[in-house]
Amino acid sequence: MAEVTVSQLADVVGAPADRLLAQMKQAGLKHTSVEEGVSDEDKQILLSFLKSSHGETTEAPKKITLKRKTLSTLKTSGSQGRKTVNVEVRKKRTYVKRDPSELVAEAAEAERLAAGEGLSDAEMDSTVTSEVSADASVGSLQSEQQLESKPEIRSEEEMVLVVDEPQDRSQMDPEVLRQQAAVKRKDREAQDKVAQEAALAARKADQARVESVKTAAAPAPSADDKPVVRGRRHDAPAPAKEEERPEKKKTRSKLAPKTRGKNRTHNIKNVDAFIDSDGLDSRGRRRQKVLKLPEGAKTHGFARPTDKAVHEVAIPEAILVTELAQLMNLKGVVVVKELMKLGIMATINQSLDQETAQLVVEELGHKAKLVSGEEVEEALVDTLSEHEGTSSPRAPVVTVMGHVDHGKTSLLDYIRESRVASGEAGGITQHIGAYHVGTDKGMITFLDTPGHAAFTAMRARGAQSTDIVILVVAADDGVMPQTEEAIQHARAAGVPIVVAVNKMDKEGADPDRVRNELAAKDVIPEDWGGDTQFVHVSAHSGDGIDNLLEALLLQAELLELEAAADIPAKGIVIESRLDKGRGSISSVLIQAGTLKKGDVVLAGQHYGRVRAMLDENGNPIENAGPSIPVEILGLDGTPNAGDSFAVLDSEKHARDVAEFRQIKDREDRQKRQQTAKLENMFANMGEAESKSLNVVVKADVRGSLEAIQSSLLEMGNDEVQVNIISSGVGGISETDITLAATSNAVVFGFNVRADNTARKIVEIEGVDLRYYSVIYDLIDDVKQALSGMLSPELREEINGTAEVRDVFKSPKFGAIAGCMVIDGTLLRNNPIRVLRDDVVIYEGELESLRRFKDDVNEVRSGTECGIGVKNYNDVKPGDKIEVYEVREVARSL
Template sequence: MSDMTVKDFAAKVGRDVPRLLAQMKEAGLKHTTEGDAVSEDDKRTLLTFLKKSHGGSDSDAGKNRITLTRKTRSRIKTGERGKTIEVQVRKKKTYVKRAEEEKPKAAEPVHSGPRQLVGDMAEAEAERKAREAREAEERAAASKAKAAEDAARKEAEAKAAAEPSLDTLPVSDDDAAPAEDMPPAPPKEGRTDRRTAPPKKAAAKKGRHEREDDREDNRGDREERRRGGGKKAKRAERRGGRRGASTQGSGKHGFQKPTQPIVREVSIPESISVAELADKMSIKANEVIKAMFTMGAAVTINQTIDQDTAAIVVEEMGHKPRLVKDDALETEVLDSISYEGEEITRSPVVTVMGHVDHGKTSLLDYIRKAKVATGEAGGITQHIGAYHVEDEHGGVTFLDTPGHAAFTAMRARGAKATDVVILVVAADDGVMPQTVEAVEHSKAAGVPMVVAVNKIDKPDADPDRVKNELSQHGVISEEWGGDTQFVHVSAKSGEGIEDLLESIQLVSEVLELKAVPSAPGKGVVVESRLDKGRGPVATVLVQNGTLRKGDIVLAGLHYGRVRALTNELGQQVSDVGPAMPVEIQGLDGTPDAGEEFMVVADEKKAREVANFRQGKYREVRLARQQKAKLENMFSQMGQGEVAKVNIVLKADVQGSLEAIKGALEELSTDEVQVAVVSSGVGGITGTDANLALASEAIVVGFNVRADASAREIIEREGLDLRYYSVIYHLIDEVKQAMSGMLAPEWKEEIVGVAEVRDVFRAPKIGAVAGCMVVEGTVYRSKRIRVLRDNVVIYEGELESLRRFKDDVQEVRNGIECGIGVKNYNDVQVGDKIEVFDQVKVERSL
């Protein structure tokens, strides 16, 4: 046996390397690491030491023999009833080293002193020697069997050639030749030809010498089988010949049983079923269920388990877990994009915020030298506009956000996409609710602010009022020791515009805005819409890198190849650098405003990421809908049916659509709810009309119109179709419709009070109270309450109301009357009879 390392020796005897090194050190060997070589002398020294340490002697250590005792159990079935008998075979065999083997010696019992390591070493050595002996015997037996088979086949062929067979006999004397003149045909490989095979009768008539030879052969075969050869060796030899020359003549099969357990690396997602986990480990699901049951978790084959639990199970089964996140593909795609390169100074992105009608768009118009406000519906901005202007101070990109309360989310996205915020406040109006919201958005985004006090040319302008009111919200001017610049401007005359631009450039220089033009384009979606002629169109702001025509863009849930780039002037461009707005075409849908977009290299990967995001979005939306259904079910238990206003909403751009949906959903109350059953960007189609018909909804179009098919359905079915161009008009009308669906309130109104002065007894009526009307008017047809010491003791109706002997319908203040209370006779002097009425009050939101 050649030398081996300590690590190999430890693996062979089944011991840990540290423990084996410690034992070798105790035996006096100089092995310290697992790479040291172990010779045969080292092994004998270690074996001698271990035998001595367990009570053995030197003579025992010198013996080169090992005795193995083995037990084998098997079951056999006997008889027709299939009775099973268990058979146990005990074998004891002594192996002696070949160099010293002389004669077989009697089996001796194994010394009971050495522990498991000694036994393992000896057993391994004995098994190796026994295996070599068996292989040699099998090779010799196979060779002998093959030689005997060849000799028997040749003898049979010779006999067949000497004796005629039945097939070779002539049919007649005229047309048949003698049998000896016809040579036998060669036999086909793999089967015996009938013409060459010896006849059965001839085979039965063997001579005495032949029968003795057969008996001798049979005795030889039994002897060979006893020694491990015989027919088993022949069958093994034939199998080996079919499998190839590598195993021919060895008597072994081609399959080798693995000597060590197979350890697999199992990929585990965030959630996985028991069946899938078992399939990844290539084992039966029952094994996984048993393992989890022993760990204290009772599961079924189709049950889904979390990632941590699956990792514990995989480790318990002897495999290596590899945790995989669901967004691994998305993370891989995003991490593969490199934004490194030479940085340059870029233009600032400025967001204009403020209250409605404070002059935001008019101020931007003067800067851009364009009249944008004249084209806005209702005189207000309802979309986020992105514009780039160049002046002597450098380039500036402006984001114009709406000031109406419904566009809070749009203004918030504008603050997150910007570098500087210009807060426009009218000098004659002061700080308003949307002004405060703009301040909060700016602070939340951590963006520096420049306050533009507009309309200072008006007679009633008061800039100091603006400073005072903003200081209450934490915005302190530099004149008062703060860090916010206040610039007095006039969007009408242009006063202070240059000072405002200088302030913007000053703030941007302090921020040290940088970008890498050579990197792939990356930015934010400002707005998106569905154009009838061009398809989905998205307005994006490039924040870093360069966006080129033909790039693959991934924007939120959508992707596509950029077919065209259009700047704010409507001109086609080939590429767009940092801090520049542009309209792109080629996406497969309209991404939400505020979504990030990026340029990726592989269109296939972009499609996979977009599909993954859409799947996650559907799961989240479905979970929210289910949660809302459950919440509504529990909240409506024990209550009446809640009225609903169903709306099919279509808008021109995605930002307006989100703002309108948010505003309408906020109108819902416990009694009346607004349900937007469908919403989308683009014109009203026939599908929208059919959906409104099925859900009994109102069709609302914001800056869009219905096509011919939709108008036909709406006119034929009498659906309610309404167009709007100003958002607060839409909200007000929906609020009125909801108010009409509210249940009215009933309010009690006291119309008269009578004081009891005396009580009379009438034979047919009972107690009659003589009263004086002290307040209002007492009516016979209205309900009453009887009060004693200002405490209600009875509530009911009047049975009679008389003035002297006449029945009357009402008695006014200051007049005496007689009152009979229905079903109540315990009226006393001093009581008060209160007459009240219920008034219906219409409700509104």
């Protein structure tokens, strides 16, 4: 071949010239330019280098694998019509070339073993046994390769069915399934046949090898030896006849197994020698492998304990008998028996105090460890206090308070540029709303609390979770009862107040009156020498809103509000409700840290993982920092408004604390109920039983439910009271209606409705079900119902008074008093009293009332009459007869 340049060679091989030059340099060639020529010798050097770098050698291959694939088509007919099945058969055969030196060495070793050279009898027997127990099929193939010096052949055959239908066997045609099964069965039978033939060949080869070894090792026969026919020699005496043989008891050794068939002469140990490595015996049958334990091994690993296990039992302030038994790994009956020995009759579901439980534990031989009921809470506080982040300024949390209809929500409406009050039932706010508003000078978080008297507790929670309070007072209305309550809550929480004098655009606005009334409540304006900022605003026109925001931010600067954002979040629950589609939804205010989606949250007696997090507009967010109100989904219940929440490291820790709080709350509630029963047991003895109105209350949010409950419980007196048998958040269910029907209760639904099943039960059972959207409508109806349950008040009204002037005797009526009516009118059918010296001496009724000789029903003032007192004749002149009437007057709360 003619000499070519490097660039021409690169074009021929299809590689870049720079890369080819680098490879030539690595091969040891001295080419540096693409224009230099390349000889045939250089090409051979480069080719050898490239082959060696890619792992290729010039030696002949030791293994060659041949593959062949054949395709065929099967046409089938079935219930679903004719179908076509593609059958693909893949065959693979591998030829391995062995080293001639290995073949010569193996042949020499085989000849030495066959001749038995240099081996003792014991070694020869062990050699024969090991050879027989080797893999027969592989041994036979290797012996053939050693003798004939042929390469080893390994063949594989695989049949693949390619079906143009779905692989779901339930949808395949039965004919296709039968053909597939037939192909698999034939393949399996062919494999079994090959294995059996290989095993038989190996067996024959091994028997021939053993016979040859025994023949070579046996001594040469002598002249005295005679052939043995049928197990006896020719010169041996003939066996005795049947009658000449001595009687021998037919016995068989218990150790010798009874064998049948043509292989009964083989020993059982020899049978295992014909099992190959695949688990096939000499006849190609598969045998079960018996696992044998090593010598000295035990049948099981269980060891009976020798000493009694002593447990350290942690005993809380109250524990059930069953829980105490579980802590000691005992049955509850054992603990009950021990209690009976101590003179305490208790069941397994009864609660024990700490001292009794400690005594039982010590009597049963265990160690008691007293656990304080507050250890869980203390550990939680320690865990939360470990997180110390870097403090940074945060936005102020502002609570808007004031009387009803003084413009709190309207003022916040204008700031948020929304319409919240228009969507509230009755035009009042009945939930705590939380919003954060971005201004030009910073962000402010607002909490809008209800102003109605029923939401006192909710307003108190709002004051405890805020930094600044905006006290909204209408300029045309002045200070009202709820305004005074807001001032008290703000002072109790130690929160500064900023007064917003609203409705300044009205004609009757009088801001001086507001200042004077607030000054009387110790809320002194700054221009009067006090420390409270007064801002005149109008929620309708927006006047003074900027001044109000500036006053809030100025107050926040004075407070120097800070919080760490790089720690797990903690804060307070603002509100919670139950949504039918999304479950429990809780509105929380983050006071420190950052809350993220997926965090484990503990809120009061409930816990859960944050599945979703929404802002006040319902938009999903991933995280939120301090002073940001959010809604979280994922808690296992609805926590109470005002409960604190915190992010914990594990769900197990949160669950333990929540369960502890639930148990403690249940125990405290039971103690209060028992105490109340004991206190009222003797107080109510001998008195008329008080009447109660049973109610079931369901509300949309937890805050409204608490406000309704507190209002209803405060409504009763000693004679009538409200008994809340069930309450909850969410819609009215079948269980609520059934409970109300059983206890004869009234069901109140506040902004919730009953489902279809519950409504059917209401119609059948006749349960009183009432819906409300304004809280004071519900309170008015309950108050009216309680008033109707009160017994009426009895009032006496004196109708008339007559003075006795003289007494006459009558044979029919006895003493007749001649009287002059001095006051009112005497009515015959009314009861009377006889007074002497203004002291009542007799109470009774009139027997006769006459005017002259006529019986009359009434006698007016200034008229004379004759009066006969029934069953009383000791009437004297100067006495007074008083006629009165008892009337029933309805009472009200």
